[in-house]
Amino acid sequence: MQTAAESAPGNSTILSRAAEIGPLLREHADEVESARRLTKPVIDALRSTGVFRMAMPKIWGGPELDIFEQIEIIETLSRADASAGWCAMIGSDSGYYSGYVDDATARSLYPDLDAVTAGWISPAGTLEVCEGGYRLSGRWSFGSGSTHADVITGGARVTENGVPRITADGTPEFRIAMLPAARWQVLDTWNTTGLAGSGSHDYTITDAFVPAENTWFPGETHRSGTLYAWRGMFVANVVGVPVGVALDACETAADIIAGKVLMPQMTPASDEPRMRSGIARARALVGSARSYAHDTIGSLWTTVEAGDEPTFQQRADLAGCYVHTVSTCRDAVRILVDTVGTAAIRKTCPLERQLRDLTTLGQHIVGQELMREWAGGLYFGRSPSMPVL
The missing domain is CATH 1.20.140.10 (Butyryl-CoA Dehydrogenase, subunit A, domain 3)
Incomplete structure (x- = not known):
């Protein structure tokens, strides 16, 4: 984990780097579209800008850019190539997601400030309650950036003994699970009219153990500050x-x-x-x-x-x-x-x-x-x- 002393680049640095890699993104746009995923030179270029870390908290040494700074950076990248801009936008969710779980869990999932997150939070899977957590199974669509992600998420309905668990307000309970990308299988399904280079393939997982602390529900947060509030x-x-x-x-x-x-x-x-x-x-x-x-x-x-x-x-x-x-x-x-x-x-x-x-x-x-x-x-x-x- 990068320390505060090794501070991440701030807005002006990330923004200027985003502008600098524009020609490279344009040069590789055809290759990216043909590959139906971001290629390594493009991923490396995006990572070098600091865009994936832009929502990481200052207490971790991240820049914790406000939402307007983030929009400007995504806009700059998207001028060069929509797929690269889209994946940068999705991948930078790491800074938010790492605040939805406790700090120890977050640091184990995100040992690098530039770690990329992908995935869908809608409940397309099931989380069967078990000792210490859940057993996760399901298939999700639109996993933008899943081919180069470090962490993948999946929303799932909570079940107990195969029966959906109901919340106090009478609705089915669901949570979002986060696991290292290596635990998931990415399926080759993304063949589309546009945003072809975003690699938004389906992905799946079967009966995988998920510690309870690796799950969260929108609204839960372990961080202070406007960006995470x-x-x-x-x-x-x-x-x-x-x-x-x-x-x-x-x-x-x-x-x-x-x-x-x-x-x-x-x-x-x-x-x-x-x-x-x-x-x-x-x-x-x-x-x-x-x-x-x-x-x-x-x-x-x-x-x-x-x-x-x-x-x-x-x-x-x-x-x-x-x-x-x-x-x-x-x-x-x-x-x-x-x-x-x-x-x-x-x-x-x-x-x-x-x-x-x-x-x-x-x-x-x-x-x-x-x-x-x-x-x-x-x-x-x-x-x-x-x-x-």
């Missing part, structure tokens, strides 16, 4: 991915238009009103989504920083902000593709991949219409089944 904070940096992708798409489209001559009229594309309008519309969409995300997250952060619980309206705003950011950025890139024309349908054009990446991201829970429905319910004081909202 609210159960859903670890999700908030997701907005950096669609925004980063869309911002880069705006620049790519502008560069294409600047060098394009329209046929058969033989006039500069940048003189064409519809071209100018397309760029302006896309820029406004991305900028408005980015601003709304920062305002929404900022309001919630201020509340948590004051030691208060987020209101139903703040939680509703955040849930709606997630799906709005994803869908708006996707719409902006679609406008750019239509504006640029045939150049955008070529595999050599970044816009082609960026639209596919955002289309796939739109199928994640943060981009689905269900998230908007949950947001609407929260406005009426109804908490969703999603325990991180």
